[in-house]
Amino acid sequence: MSKKGYSLPKFWGGYDHYDENGKKIGTSEPNWFGGFNEYDNDHKKVGYSTPNWVGGYNEYDNSGKKTGESNPNFWGGFDHLDANGKKESTSEPSLLGGYNNNDPKRRTTGTSDPVTFPYQALNGQHPQPGAVEDKSGGEGCYIATCVYGSYDCPQVWTLRRFRDETLKQHALGRAFVRVYYAVSPTLVRRFGHTKRFQRFWRGRLDRLVQRLNAKDVKDT
Numbered sequence: 001m002s003k004k005g006y007s008l009p010k011f012w013g014g015y016d017h018y019d020e021n022g023k024k025i026g027t028s029e030p031n032w033f034g035g036f037n038e039y040d041n042d043h044k045k046v047g048y049s050t051p052n053w054v055g056g057y058n059e060y061d062n063s064g065k066k067t068g069e070s071n072p073n074f075w076g077g078f079d080h081l082d083a084n085g086k087k088e089s090t091s092e093p094s095l096l097g098g099y100n101n102n103d104p105k106r107r108t109t110g111t112s113d114p115v116t117f118p119y120q121a122l123n124g125q126h127p128q129p130g131a132v133e134d135k136s137g138g139e140g141c142y143i144a145t146c147v148y149g150s151y152d153c154p155q156v157w158t159l160r161r162f163r164d165e166t167l168k169q170h171a172l173g174r175a176f177v178r179v180y181y182a183v184s185p186t187l188v189r190r191f192g193h194t195k196r197f198q199r200f201w202r203g204r205l206d207r208l209v210q211r212l213n214a215k216d217v218k219d220t
Contacts, residue, residue: 010027013029014036015028026039026040026041026046033048034050035049035057046061054072056069056070068081069085073090141156142184144205146197147201155219157218162217
């Protein structure tokens with residue numbers, strides 16, 4: 001089961017979007033209307049979203065034609081509708097802190113974890129929780145990405161390989177990974193922009209990466 005992609009928060013607000021191989025495919029940036037402008041990887045605007053009266057978002061292509069909307073539902077998630085108001089899918093909070101993605105009949109089609117900010121395809125739609133089908137349970141290195149500024153840099157690749165090839169191979173390591181991904185999103189959202197947070201983690205991560213590289217953990 002493949003992972004379709006993930007999104008990570010930008011330092012100045014918004015999200016960078018990546019495919020399942022870590023290649024950047026677009027960006028969502030806050031706009032003056034309280035929604036998001038959507039851009040492809042060449043930073044060409046492809047659509048935008050605006051808040052609607054029910055607390056969700058209306059989505060439009062770059063010509064201003066409505067392509068859909070996402071509205072809060074009774075379950076604490078979102079209903080995703082097409083341009084004609086027909087429900088296409090829903091996302092509902094899961095017990096692990098992510099979202100279950102369901103078809104209109106509430107049959108689960110995929111899941112997303114709380115670390116890999118899920119997003120909708122770049123067709124003018126605002127990134128909403130649970131919009132991407134993610135059945136892999138894949139995770140990003142949240143704090144490391146914040147500190148080094150890229151999900152794809154050598155240091156983060158080293159840490160990702162250590163996580164996948166070492167920590168996840170035994171029960172204690174898997175427990176540590178689960179706790180880390182339960183806590184780190186909140187830490188980054190609240191403190192990731194501060195110099196103290198950056199200094200605290202940069203030194204520790206640099207030393208860990210050096211030790212892992214010395215043990216032949218690959219950085220690509």
